[in-house]
Amino acid sequence: MSSWAELEQACKECTACGLCQGRTNVVFGVGKKDADVLFIGEGPGEQEDLQGEPFVGPAGKLLDDMLSIIDLDRSKVYIANIVKCRPPHNRDPEEEEQEACIGYLRKQVALIQPKIIVCLGRIAAKKILYPEYRITKEHGSWVCRNGIWMTAIYHPSALLRDLSKRPETFEDLLGIRDKIQYVKANVD
Ligand code: SF4
Numbered sequence: 001m002s003s004w005a006e007l008e009q010a011c012k013e014c015t016a017c018g019l020c021q022g023r024t025n026v027v028f029g030v031g032k033k034d035a036d037v038l039f040i041g042e043g044p045g046e047q048e049d050l051q052g053e054p055f056v057g058p059a060g061k062l063l064d065d066m067l068s069i070i071d072l073d074r075s076k077v078y079i080a081n082i083v084k085c086r087p088p089h090n091r092d093p094e095e096e097e098q099e100a101c102i103g104y105l106r107k108q109v110a111l112i113q114p115k116i117i118v119c120l121g122r123i124a125a126k127k128i129l130y131p132e133y134r135i136t137k138e139h140g141s142w143v144c145r146n147g148i149w150m151t152a153i154y155h156p157s158a159l160l161r162d163l164s165k166r167p168e169t170f171e172d173l174l175g176i177r178d179k180i181q182y183v184k185a186n187v188d
Contacts, residue, residue, distance in 0.1 A: 121155025
């Protein structure tokens with residue numbers, strides 16, 4: 001599978017896990033197809049399922065605000081999820097569902113070739129970074145794997161529920177901005 005169109009078409013027809021049964025739309029991903037920065041959430045919620053786009057509704061609005069703090073917007077980054085179909089009642093995607101779907105994300109990464117990956121929340125961090133990842137203690141820290149800098153920050157939904165997490169997230173966002181500048185300085 002070599003092109004975006006082929007990958008998206010295959011994803012939209014996918015029945016590889018049980019999440020296909022309740023979906024309205026497959027939420028494939030959105031944004032700049034050669035973005036330097038890829039944001040990864042866990043899976044679509046109700047509004048995302050209805051609209052077919054990741055991070056819409058209140059959490060999406062907050063993500064937009066977070067991006068604007070560091071001079072980014074949706075046209076400059078790519079946004080995707082670990083699972084492309086909505087888990088019922090917004091439960092966490094199960095490990096088997098994540099494993100069934102992760103191949104699409106891996107192919108998206110191969111096509112985008114991002115320099116930086118930002119996991120949004122605990123589920124994405126555990127899947128992308130390492131299974132023991134503790135978001136409360138490790139958010140904002142960085143690892144470099146295969147030439148890609150990776151970090152995790154709190155999920156916007158968590159920031160809507162708990163305002164006390166916002167100052168830490170502001171610092172993490174500044175760290176992302178610094179890393180973008182570092183990466184650009186070392187490429188140009
Ligand atoms: S969640 Fe992923 S693996 Fe499961 S049906 Fe949807 S696209 Fe296929």
